[in-house]
Amino acid sequence: MATPSPSASPRSSASTGGWSKKNMYYKTVGDLYLNPKCLRTIIQKECATKKSDETYRKYIERLRGSPFSEEDWKNSCGISSKILETEVNADHLDVTHLICLLENIFPWNISKEVHKDDVDDPVSKRIVQKFSGVKDLRNEFFDCKTAAEDSLKLEIRTALSETMADVEKFYSSRMANDDGGGSGQNDARENIFLDKQCIEDSYSMLASSSSDKQLKQDIKKRVEKVILKEELTSENDKVKRGAVFHQLELTINKGSCNEVHEYTEILKNSEKFVVVEGVAGSGKSTLLTNIILQFFELQPILVETLEQFDHVILFECRERTVKTLSDVVEQLFGDLCSKQGKENVLEAILRLNVLFVIDSFDDVNTDSYRIVKEIIARTWRSGCRVLITTRPHCMNRLKDLLSINDVSFSQYGINPISKLDDQLKFLEKYERFLNEDNHSRGVTESFKSLESELQSFFTEPVNLMLFRHLHKHFPKKMVSWPKSMGVAFDIFRLYRKIAVSKLSTPNFSERENLVDDLFNIIGRAALELLHDNYVTFSEDKYKEIKEECKIKGDSEDAEKIILEVVLKKHLPLSEKGPQYFEFRHKIIQETFAAHYIVERIFAIKDSEKSPINSILDETSKKTCRDGGNPLADASHGSRTSPTHRYPRQPLRETLQYVVQELSRRSPRRFQRHWPELERTLQDTGIVAASDWLDCLRVCADVKLVAEIAADEMLKEDKDVWFVTNGREVATVAAMLRYVQVTRIEVNMRSDDLDLTRWKKLVGRRVGELLLVLSEDKGDEYKARDDLLQPLKESKVKIVHFDGCVGHPDSVTALASKAHEAEVNIRMAVPLDLSELRGKYKKLNVRTRKLPTDACPLPLPDAPAPSLQVDGVDEKFRTAVVHTITLLAPQNKRFATLKLQSKTKLSESELQSTLRDLHAHGIRTMEGDRTRIEILKRSGLINIYIREALPEKVEVIKVAE
Numbered sequence: 005m006a007t008p009s010p011s012a013s014p015r016s017s018a019s020t021g022g023w024s025k026k027n028m029y030y031k032t033v034g035d036l037y038l039n040p041k042c043l044r045t046i047i048q049k050e051c052a053t054k055k056s057d058e059t060y061r062k063y064i065e066r067l068r069g070s071p072f073s074e075e076d077w078k079n080s081c082g083i084s085s086k087i088l089e090t091e092v093n094a095d096h097l098d099v100t101h102l103i104c105l106l107e108n109i110f111p112w113n114i115s116k117e118v119h120k121d122d123v124d125d126p127v128s129k130r131i132v133q134k135f136s137g138v139k140d141l142r143n144e145f146f147d148c149k150t151a152a153e154d155s156l157k158l159e160i161r162t163a164l165s166e167t168m169a170d171v172e173k174f175y176s177s178r179m180a181n182d183d184g185g186g187s188g189q190n191d192a193r194e195n196i197f198l199d200k201q202c203i204e205d206s207y208s209m210l211a212s213s214s215s216d217k218q219l220k221q222d223i224k225k226r227v228e229k230v231i232l233k234e235e236l237t238s239e240n241d242k243v244k245r246g247a248v249f250h251q252l253e254l255t256i257n258k259g260s261c262n263e264v265h266e267y268t269e270i271l272k273n274s275e276k277f278v279v280v281e282g283v284a285g286s287g288k289s290t291l292l293t294n295i296i297l298q299f300f301e302l303q304p305i306l307v308e309t310l311e312q313f314d315h316v317i318l319f320e321c322r323e324r325t326v327k328t329l330s331d332v333v334e335q336l337f338g339d340l341c342s343k344q345g346k347e348n349v350l351e352a353i354l355r356l357n358v359l360f361v362i363d364s365f366d367d368v369n370t371d372s373y374r375i376v377k378e379i380i381a382r383t384w385r386s387g388c389r390v391l392i393t394t395r396p397h398c399m400n401r402l403k404d405l406l407s408i409n410d411v412s413f414s415q416y417g418i419n420p421i422s423k424l425d426d427q428l429k430f431l432e433k434y435e436r437f438l439n440e441d442n443h444s445r446g447v448t449e450s451f452k453s454l455e456s457e458l459q460s461f462f463t464e465p466v467n468l469m470l471f472r473h474l475h476k477h478f479p480k481k482m483v484s485w486p487k488s489m490g491v492a493f494d495i496f497r498l499y500r501k502i503a504v505s506k507l508s509t510p511n512f513s514e515r516e517n518l519v520d521d522l523f524n525i526i527g528r529a530a531l532e533l534l535h536d537n538y539v540t541f542s543e544d545k546y547k548e549i550k551e552e553c554k555i556k557g558d559s560e561d562a563e564k565i566i567l568e569v570v571l572k573k574h575l576p577l578s579e580k581g582p583q584y585f586e587f588r589h590k591i592i593q594e595t596f597a598a599h600y601i602v603e604r605i606f607a608i609k610d611s612e613k614s615p616i617n618s619i620l621d622e623t624s625k626k627t628c629r630d631g632g633n634p635l636a637d638a639s640h641g642s643r644t645s646p647t648h649r650y651p652r653q654p655l656r657e658t659l660q661y662v663v664q665e666l667s668r669r670s671p672r673r674f675q676r677h678w679p680e681l682e683r684t685l686q687d688t689g690i691v692a693a694s695d696w697l698d699c700l701r702v703c704a705d706v707k708l709v710a711e712i713a714a715d716e717m718l719k720e721d722k723d724v725w726f727v728t729n730g731r732e733v734a735t736v737a738a739m740l741r742y743v744q745v746t747r748i749e750v751n752m753r754s755d756d757l758d759l760t761r762w763k764k765l766v767g768r769r770v771g772e773l774l775l776v777l778s779e780d781k782g783d784e785y786k787a788r789d790d791l792l793q794p795l796k797e798s799k800v801k802i803v804h805f806d807g808c809v810g811h812p813d814s815v816t817a818l819a820s821k822a823h824e825a826e827v828n829i830r831m832a833v834p835l836d837l838s839e840l841r842g843k844y845k846k847l848n849v850r851t852r853k854l855p856t857d858a859c860p861l862p863l864p865d866a867p868a869p870s871l872q873v874d875g876v877d878e879k880f881r882t883a884v885v886h887t888i889t890l891l892a893p894q895n896k897r898f899a900t901l902k903l904q905s906k907t908k909l910s911e912s913e914l915q916s917t918l919r920d921l922h923a924h925g926i927r928t929m930e931g932d933r934t935r936i937e938i939l940k941r942s943g944l945i946n947i948y949i950r951e952a953l954p955e956k957v958e959v960i961k962v963a964e
């Protein structure tokens with residue numbers, strides 16, 4: 005291994021002149037990457053007769069001449085059996101699986117005389133053993149980083165070079181036997197071994213402070229040029245992304261509730277993979293670009309632990325200009341790659357701490373899917389991490405891919421922007437940046453004046469952006485905007501208006517007709533591209549659309565303007581990479597395609613039997629590109645109608661927008677075409693309950709969709725429906741029209757709950773309801789009594805309530821519907837809870853100190869309630885005793901008593917408090933003896949008061 009020259013010392017050790025421990029560590033990690041590399045090359049040689057689409061299981065079965073029984077297969081391959089059953093490419097296999105493959109292939113190749121001289125004392129067997137040895141050392145190294153620093157590193161290197169030497173000998177003699185030596189031998193060597201020196205040199209370049217700085221500067225310049233700003237429309241409204249970025253919240257789903265996190269915590273945990281799932285337009289790509297801008301210090305760094313990465317590499321799955329991961333690397337490190345070779349540079353990069361940022365897994369094509377798999381396989385045991393986004397319907401597919409590769413990951417969802425305050429902040433940022441203060445007041449005022457139900461439709465950034473644009477173009481119409489969840493049709497109307505305004509033809513209706521003709525062409529192109537799974541397309545395709553528009557358009561200008569309005573040129577990060585084109589947003593492509601289908605439906609004669617299928621079949625016939633859709637089979641497999649030539653999965657959202665637009669424009673036509681539409685939706689993979697729920701989110705006001713979603717939920721025995729955000733309030737309310745289930749569990753921030761939608765849900769619910777209303781930290785005593793009022797007139801049965809209550813009417817509402825319930829109340833003001841008597845099986849009350857002049861408000865006594873006093877401060881004794889005695893039930897018995905304080909309370913004060921309470925006759929049912937318990941982590945204090953009062957009250961600290 006070459007020793008780095010002083011000039012190439014990495015930046016972290018620039019002052020000391022030597023390699024830092026971190027860099028040595030990653031250098032060794034890098035060496036270990038030669039191990040799988042070498043293994044893969046051997047596999048390729050040993051599998052010379054394997055067909056490219058043949059799985060390894062099938063290949064081994066072919067070698068042995070008979071299929072495996074399931075048991076034999078599992079015995080032969082153990083944990084690798086699953087992946088070898090489906091994988092066809094060694095690049096996607098990790099060391100464990102590669103070794104297993106070699107173990108299974110060598111014996112057959114020996115018996116089949118591929119290695120005829122290797123029968124006695126087989127060298128191949130020793131090679132496999134040696135690789136296993138390196139693998140064990142490698143695992144030890146990764147599991148124990150401290151030990152890895154010293155002797156282990158040496159051992160690894162020795163074992164690795166011995167293995168390599170054996171491999172080289174083994175294959176060299178074979179090559180010599182095969183073709184008499186000469187050039188063949190060298191070729192064989194080159195195939196097996198990467199150029200270590202080049203890797204070393206690239207690594208030095210990437211890791212040394214001066215050249216790394218230069219490389220980063222070069223990339224930074226391109227990032228600045230390509231992603232620092234976003235062009236919103238063609239109307240000269242470029243914004244600096246950092247200035248308008250709304251701090252999104254992320255959620256982690258914990259069963260029935262969502263845990264909310266700031267987006268800045270996204271890399272805080274240590275999982276190798278972080279998956280961010282979000283509906284169309286929820287801000288996934290924007291989040292990633294924001295992280296990239298932070299990494300290159302084009303914005304202040306807020307994302308925790310981002311600084312620990314040496315490089316960030318962006319890969320967009322909709323890309324079609326690269327075929328391998330080394331191509332992706334070449335896009336960024338072009339010069340270095342032309343000197344050292346892109347594969348060597350990639351190997352060097354994998355020794356560093358690199359964050360791979362992969363956007364839109366749902367858009368993968370055959371090539372980009374291969375690259376994603378390569379990233380998974382090659383970053384599995386390195387210092388690299390991966391951040392990947394997807395729309396929800398491909399989440400399961402991504403999960404399968406990760407789990408088949410044994411990759412653990414954390415999964416976040418993007419929280420909808422539900423609070424009015426946040427929605428306004430989002431809008432204001434854009435207007436302030438675009439320097440449209442007066443207009444801004446207009447936009448935000450206009451938004452404020454919308455009915456709250458309408459406001460609650462704008463929970464995705466893309467919708468809020470649309471609101472801005474619509475306000476600008478249809479200011480008067482905003483008030484009368486229809487209360488449908490969908491905005492797709494409005495997107496289309498907006499673009500039509502912008503396009504019409506760009507034309508110079510004096511006659512308005514002529515302009516409109518021209519735009520309609522041109523949008524028809526663009527809509528058809530949008531559909532054809534989506535049909536073939538293309539979100540980005542080449543310049544040739546762009547020119548083709550342009551030519552067609554030219555034929556239709558009266559003037560060349562018209563077609564130019566319109567293409568500029570709807571499409572955009574995508575600038576690649578790489579200087580030399582080919583440019584490509586796309587719609588301004590995928591949603592725009594989808595809405596244009598949907599509009600095209602709807603227009604065709606309108607134009608078709610009533611007698612036409614299956615208009616939607618005819619339109620789609622016609623599209624299939626026209627398109628001849630093989631867009632490759634690796635997710636199609638797995639995500640809906642047998643659900644795809646065998647009668648269609650191509651999978652229709654890429655049209656999933658488009659057809660949902662068709663439902664939305666058609667039902668809005670012509671309920672009669674919609675009813676008539678629904679049976680066919682339903683089947684077509686199924687062909688796109690909308691089959692399971694979760695798929696229909698997804699569809700319902702887009703068209704919640706479409707009764708037919710709600711009915712199917714509800715039915716599917718029941719068919720799948722989903723007898724408890726969970727509601728964790730505003731979207732689910734709407735979808736569950738829609739389904740409740742048709743079906744009642746055993747229980748509905750609502751667990752969300754009260755701020756995210758829109759009153760109008762909530763009233764609908766409560767009004768339609770008959771039966772059990774679990775209601776947990778949480779507040780942001782610090783706001784635990786903010787009551788939303790308005791949310792409890794609708795309970796009064798409802799037919800719900802509250803079985804669990806957790807929330808803050810601030811008015812006696814809310815207690816009455818709760819008491820009227822609670823039955824055998826667990827009730828956890830935070831009292832915002834002193835309240836009489838006696839109405840709850842007989843309604844609960846457990847009552848936990850939290851309160852702050854009551855005012856000195858408050859009168860007694862005894863809690864019900866059976867079953868004994870629990871009480872927690874929050875916000876206890878240093879001089880607490882009197883106030884705490886006063887509060888507890890005022891709330892004590894008639895029999896003075898509490899189940900438990902707790903105090904919560906932000907500051908450390910003095911033990912003697914606590915002991916005196918307990919004595920005072922004892923003197924007032926207060927007792928607790930829990931606790932074997934009188935004592936005080938301080939919980940170490942939370943600081944919560946349990947007070948146990950039994951009859952016997954020891955002279956010195958024990959204060960003990962316990963771990964939770």
Ligand SMILES: Nc1ncnc2c1ncn2[C@@H]1O[C@H](COP(=O)(O)OP(=O)(O)OP(=O)(O)O)[C@@H](O)[C@H]1O
Pocket residue numbers: 234248249250251252282283284285286287288289290291364395465466469589590591
């Ligand atoms: N956090 C944000 N702050 C400000 N604007 C945002 C934010 N997120 C998204 N936007 C705006 O909304 C638009 C749509 O967002 P984005 O493209 O990131 O959504 P997406 O989830 O990646 O959509 P898709 O799944 O359709 O690809 C962006 O072009 C941007 O203008």
